[in-house]
Amino acid sequence: MTSVVERLIESWLDSQTERRYQPAFIQLLVSEGWTVLHNTRHSPIELGKDVIARDPAGVLHCFQLKGNPGTRVTKSEAQTLLPQVIELIELAPSDFYRTSFDERHVAVFVTNGTIDEEAEVVFAKAAARTAKETCAASSFELLGRGELLARFVKAAGQVWPTTVEGTRQLLNLMAQDGRSLPDAKVIAEVLVATAPLPAAGASQPERSAHLNAMLLVAEIAKAPWYAASNHYALYLITVLAAMHGLRFADQPARATAVAHYASLALEHAHDLLTEARAVGFNPAKVWSEQDTLSEFDIMWERGRLIGDVAATLLLAEATTDGGERRYAADVVRKTFEAPMFWGFAPVPAYIVRWWAMARIDPTRGPDRMFAQALGAIIDASLGRAGREPLAGPYYGFVDVWAWMNEIRYVGDDGIFDDNFSRRAWFTRAMLQMIAKRNWKQTSKSLWPPYSRVVHEEPDLPAAMFFDARLVRGEGRLRSYTYQRKEWVELIAEAVDETEGAFLEPHRDLAWLIAAYVALVPYRAWTGVLMWLDHRLNQTWYAPGRVAV
Numbered sequence: 001m002t003s004v005v006e007r008l009i010e011s012w013l014d015s016q017t018e019r020r021y022q023p024a025f026i027q028l029l030v031s032e033g034w035t036v037l038h039n040t041r042h043s044p045i046e047l048g049k050d051v052i053a054r055d056p057a058g059v060l061h062c063f064q065l066k067g068n069p070g071t072r073v074t075k076s077e078a079q080t081l082l083p084q085v086i087e088l089i090e091l092a093p094s095d096f097y098r099t100s101f102d103e104r105h106v107a108v109f110v111t112n113g114t115i116d117e118e119a120e121v122v123f124a125k126a127a128a129r130t131a132k133e134t135c136a137a138s139s140f141e142l143l144g145r146g147e148l149l150a151r152f153v154k155a156a157g158q159v160w161p162t163t164v165e166g167t168r169q170l171l172n173l174m175a176q177d178g179r180s181l182p183d184a185k186v187i188a189e190v191l192v193a194t195a196p197l198p199a200a201g202a203s204q205p206e207r208s209a210h211l212n213a214m215l216l217v218a219e220i221a222k223a224p225w226y227a228a229s230n231h232y233a234l235y236l237i238t239v240l241a242a243m244h245g246l247r248f249a250d251q252p253a254r255a256t257a258v259a260h261y262a263s264l265a266l267e268h269a270h271d272l273l274t275e276a277r278a279v280g281f282n283p284a285k286v287w288s289e290q291d292t293l294s295e296f297d298i299m300w301e302r303g304r305l306i307g308d309v310a311a312t313l314l315l316a317e318a319t320t321d322g323g324e325r326r327y328a329a330d331v332v333r334k335t336f337e338a339p340m341f342w343g344f345a346p347v348p349a350y351i352v353r354w355w356a357m358a359r360i361d362p363t364r365g366p367d368r369m370f371a372q373a374l375g376a377i378i379d380a381s382l383g384r385a386g387r388e389p390l391a392g393p394y395y396g397f398v399d400v401w402a403w404m405n406e407i408r409y410v411g412d413d414g415i416f417d418d419n420f421s422r423r424a425w426f427t428r429a430m431l432q433m434i435a436k437r438n439w440k441q442t443s444k445s446l447w448p449p450y451s452r453v454v455h456e457e458p459d460l461p462a463a464m465f466f467d468a469r470l471v472r473g474e475g476r477l478r479s480y481t482y483q484r485k486e487w488v489e490l491i492a493e494a495v496d497e498t499e500g501a502f503l504e505p506h507r508d509l510a511w512l513i514a515a516y517v518a519l520v521p522y523r524a525w526t527g528v529l530m531w532l533d534h535r536l537n538q539t540w541y542a543p544g545r546v547a548v
Contacts, residue, residue, distance in 0.1 A: 004167060004171075005153055005156060005157050005160050006149075006153050008171070008174065008220075009149065009152050009153050009156060009220060010149055012174075012220050012223050013069075013112050013145070013148065013149055013152065014069055014070040014112070014145075015069050015070065015223070015227070016067065016069055016112055016223070016226070017067040017069060018050075018065050018066055018067030019067070020067075020223075020226045020227075021065075021067070021112055022039075022040075022050065022051070022065055023219050023264055024152070024216060024219035024220055025051065025063075025065065025110065025148075026039055026051065027212065027215050027216040027219050027261070028151060028152060028155055028216055029051070029053050030212050030215075030257055030260070031155045031158075031209065031212035031213050031215075031216055032056070032151070032155065033055075033056040034053045034054060034055055034056065034061075035053060035054045036051065036052075036053045036260070037052045037053055037054065037097045038051065038052035038053075038093070038097060039051055048064055048084050048085075048087035048088045048091065049062040049063065049064060049088060049093060050063055050064055050065045051063040051065065052093050052097050052105075059106060060093070060097065060098065060099075060103060060104075060105040060106065061105060061106045061107075061108055062088060062093055062105045062106070062107055062108065062137070063108045063109075063110050063143075064084060064085065064088045064107075064108070064109050064110065065110045065111070066081065066109070066110065066111045066113075067111070067112060067113075068111045068112060068113025068114075068145075069112060069113065070113070071113045072113050072114045072115070072116050072119075073111055073113055073114070073115045073116060073119045073144075074116050074118070074119055075116060075118035075119050075121075075122060077119065078115075078116075078118075078119035078122035078123060079122055081109075082122065082126060085107075085109060085123065085126050085140075086126055086129070088107045088109070088137070089107045089126060089127070089129055089130060089135065089136065089137040089140055090129060090135060090136055090137070091136055092104075092105070092136035093105060093136075104135070104136060104137060104138035105136065105137055105138065106137065106138060106139050106140075106141060107130070107137040107139070107140045107141070108140075108141045108142075108143055109123065109140070109141070109142050109143065110143040110148065111143070111144055111145065111148075112145055112148060113144070113145055114144055114145050114146070115142055115144045120142065123140070123142060126140065127139070127140035152216070152220075155212075155213050155216050156213060156216055156217050156220065157213075158209055158210065158213040159194045159195045159210055159213040159214050159217055160194065160217070161190075161193040161194055163193070165193070166190075166193030166194070169186070169189050169190050169193055170190050170193065170194070170217075170221065173186065173187070173190050173221055174220075174221055174223055174224060175224075176224050177224065177228075178223075178224035178225045178226070178227050178228030178230050178233070179228050179230060180230075180233075181230075181232070181233055181236070182225070182233050182236060182237060184236065184240060184468045184519055184520050185468055185469055185470060187236075187237055187240045187241075187468065188240060188244070188467055188468035188469040189469055190221065191214065191218070191240065191241060191244040192244075192467065192469065194213075194214050194217050194218075195210050195211070195213070195214035195217075195244065195248075197247060197463070198210060198248065204251070207248055207250075207254065208248075208253065208254055208257075210248065211245055211248040211249075211254050211257060211258070212257060214241070214244070214245065214248075215241060215245060215257070215258075215261050218237065218238070218241035221237070222234055222237050222238075225237070229271075229275075231268050231269075231271040231272035231275060232268075232272055232305055232306070232309065234268040234271075235265050235268035235269055235272060235309055235312075236519055238261070238262070238264050238265040238268055239262075239265050239512065239515045239516055239519060240468060240516070240519070240520075241261070242258055242261050242262040242265060242509075242512055243466050243468075243512065243513070243516045244466060244467070245257070245258040245261060246258055246466055246506055246509070247463070247466045247467075249505070249506070250505075255505070255506075258509075259508065259509060262509060262512045265312070265512070265515065266312070266313065266316055266318045269309045269310075269312055269313050269318075270313070270318075270320060270324070272306065272309050273306075273309065273310060273313065273324060273327060273328060273331075274324075276306055276327075276331070277323075277324075277327050281303075281306065281331075282334075283303030283304075283306065283307060283331055283334045283335050284334045284338070300340045301340065301342070301346075301397055303331075303334075303335055304335050304339070304340065304346060304349065306331055306335075307331050307332050307334070307335030307336070307349075307353055308335075308349045308352065308353065308515075308518045308519075310327075310328035310329075310331040310332045310356070311328075311332050311349075311352050311353045311355070311356035311514075311518075312352075312511060312514070312515045312518075313328050314328055314329065314332060314356040314359050314360065315352070315355060315356055315359070315510075315511040315514055315536055316511035316512075318511075329359075329360040332353050332356045332357060332360065333357065333360065333361070335353060336350070336353045336354060336356075336357055336366065336369070337369065339373065341373075341376075341377065341380070341390060342390075342391075342397060342400050342401070342404075343390050343391035343392070343393070343395055343397075343400045344377075344390050344391065344392055344393040344424075344425045344426065344521065345391075345393045345394075345395065345396060345397070345400075345521045345522075346521070347377065347393070347425070347426045347430075347521065347524075348393075348426060348517045348518055348521045348524035348529070349518035349519075349521070350373065351426070351429075351430070351433075351524075351529060352514045352515070352517070352518045354366060354370050355514065355532070355533070355536045355537055358536075358537050367434070367437055367439065368442075370430070370433075370434065371434050371439060371442045371446065373430075374427065374430045374431065374434065374446060375446055375449070377390065377424065377427060377430075378424060378427060378446070378449045378450055378453060379449065381420070381421070381422055381423060381424045381453045382422060382449060382452060382453060383421060384449070389420035389421050389422075389423070390420060391403065391415060391418070391420055392418065392420060392423070392425060392456075393425050393426075393521040393522045393524070394470070394522050395411070395412060395415050395418075396411065396412075398410060398411040399411030399412045399415050400415070402415075403415045403416060422452070422453050422454055423453065423454050423456055424453045424454070424455050424456065425455075425456055425457060426457075426521075426524060426526075426529070427450065427453070427455050428455045428457070428480060428526045429524075429526040429529035429530055429533075431443060431446060431450060431490075432490065432493055432494035432526075432530060433494070433529075433530070433533050433539075434446070435487075435490045435491055435494050435541070436491070436494045436495065436533065436539040436540060436541045436542070437539050437540050437541075438540035438541065440487060443487075443490065447485075450482070451481075451482045451483060451484075454479050454480070454481055455479070455480040455481070455482075456477055456478065456479050456480075457477075457478055457525055457526055458475050458476070458477055458478070458522070458525070459475050459476050459477070459478045460475035460525075461475065462502040465502070465503075465523055465525070465528065468519075468520045468523065470522075491541050494530065494541060495534075495541055495542060495543045496530075496543075497527075497530070497531055497534060497543050498527070499525065499526065499527020499528075499530070499531075500527040500528050500530055500531025500532075500534075501531075503528065503531050504531075507535055510532055510535040510536055511536075513528070513532060514532050514536065517529070517532070
C-alpha cells in the first residue's frame with residue numbers, strides 16, 4: 001500500500017505549480033505540528049515570503065515557494081531567483097510575526113523540482129550572508145523534491161485508506177475529469193475512508209494527526225480540478241472536507257485547524273467570482289453552446305451555482321473589495337429573484353441566498369418574494385395551477401433532467417418509480433422563518449394549502465449531519481401533517497433551538513454550514529435551517545424573545 005501512496009503523491013507533486021501545491025504545503029506544516037502565521041494566498045506578499053510559520057519548537061521560519069513540476073532548478077534559474085532569495089534572507093518579516101525586534105528567522109527555499117549542484121552553489125553564496133549577526137535570517141535551507149515528497153508521503157500515509165475499496169475510491173476520484181462537477185456522496189465516501197470517526201479511546205495527538213492528514217489528502221485529491229481551474233469544484237470539495245473535519249473539532253486547536261482550512265473555500269469562491277467578472281458573466285442572461293431550448297435549464301443552473309458561492313462570500317463577510325461585493329450582490333439578487341426550482345434539491349440553496357439578500361437589501365421585498373416562493377412550492381406539491389410536483393431532495397439535477405425528458409439510464413432511475421404528489425421538504429422551516437419575521441397574515445394565507453401536504457424530513461443521529469453519504473438503515477423518515485395551529489405555537493416552534501443545538505460549538509462557522517446545506521440539500525433538516533436562521537439573521541422573534 002505504501003508504494004501506491006508514494007507513486008500517487010509523486011505523480012501529484014510532479015504536476016503542481018507553485019500556487020497549486022501551496023495549500024497542500026500549508027496542510028503539511030500543520031500536520032507536522034507547525035503554527036502557520038502568514039500565507040500569501042490570502043494576504044499580500046510579505047517581503048518575498050510566501051509562508052511564515054513556527055516549527056513545533058517555536059523557531060520562526062520563512063518559506064519561499066517555487067513551482068518546478070517535473071523539472072530542475074538550474075544554475076541560470078537560480079541566478080534569476082537570486083534577488084528574491086536575498087530578499088528572503090536579508091529582510092525581516094513584520095514585527096507582527098516576531099516575538100522580539102532582534103528575533104532572527106530560518107529562511108527556506110522550497111521547490112517541487114530537483115536542485116542542480118551548480119544551482120546549490122549559487123544559493124550557498126547567498127546563504128553566506130546569514131553568518132553576519134546583522135542579517136535577518138539565522139540560516140538558509142533548501143527544501144527540494146526529495147525531502148518534500150518524503151514528508152508528504154509520511155503525513156498522508158497516516159490516513160491513507162487501508163482497504164482495497166477505499167484506495168480504489170480515492171484513485172477513481174483523482175482520475176476524474178477536472179472539468180466535471182464531483183459528486184458530494186463520492187467525496188464523502190473518500191473522506192470517511194481516509195479519516196473515519198476516531199475510536200473512543202483515541203488519544204488527543206492521534207485525533208489531531210488524523211484530522212490534519214485528512215485535510216492534506218483532501219488537498220492532494222483536488223488535483224484534477226486544480227489542473228482544470230474548476231473553482232466551483234474546488235470550493236465544493238473544500239466545504240465537504242471542512243465539514244467532515246468538524247467531526248474531529250472537539251477541542252480548540254482542532255477547531256482552529258478546521259477554521260483555517262475552511263477559509264480556503266472562500267479563496268476558491270474569490271477565484272470563481274474573479275473569473276466570472278472577467279468574462280462578464282450575467283446570470284440574468286442565458287446563453288447556450290448549441291441548441292438554446294435544450295440547454296436553457298443547464299445554463300440557468302450554472303448561474304444558480306455561482307449565486308450560491310456569491311452568497312457564501314456575503315454571509316462570511318469575506319468579499320475582498322467594493323467591486324467584488326457589488327458583483328456578488330448582483331449575482332445573488334438576480335439568482336434569488338428568478339429561481340428555477342427543478343426539484344426540492346435547490347430549495348436549501350435558495351434559502352441561503354435569501355439570507356444573503358438580508359445583507360444587501362434592508363427592505364421587506366426579499367421576505368415577500370420568499371413567501372411567494374413557498375406558496376409556489378406548495379402549489380406544485382398539490383398539482384395546482386398546472387404545476388408538476390417537485391422531485392425530492394435526494395435527486396440531483398441530472399436525475400430530474402432525465403426524468404422530465406423521459407430518458408432512462410442516465411441518472412438515478414429510481415426517480416421514475418417515485419411519487420412526489422402532496423409531499424414537501426423544507427416547507428416547515430420556510431413557514432417558521434416567515435413567522436419569525438412577524439408576517440402573521442401571510443402565514444395565515446399560506447396555511448390552508450400548507451396543511452394539505454405531507455411535510456417530510458429524515459430523522460437521523462446528529463453525527464450523520466456531517467456525513468454527505470446516503471447510508472441505508474440509518475434513521476427513518478418523519479412525516480408531519482397539520483390541521484390547525486395557533487400563532488403562539490408556531491412562533492414557539494420557530495424559536496426553539498433544541499434540534500440544532502449540536503451545531504452551537506461551530507457557531508463561528510455558520511457560513512460554512514450554510515454552504516454545506518446548499519451543496520448537500522438532504523442534510524438541510526428543519527432544526528439545522530432554523531439554527532442557521534438564528535445565527536445569520538436578526539428577526540422579529542428570536543430565541544429568548546417571547547411572542548405576544
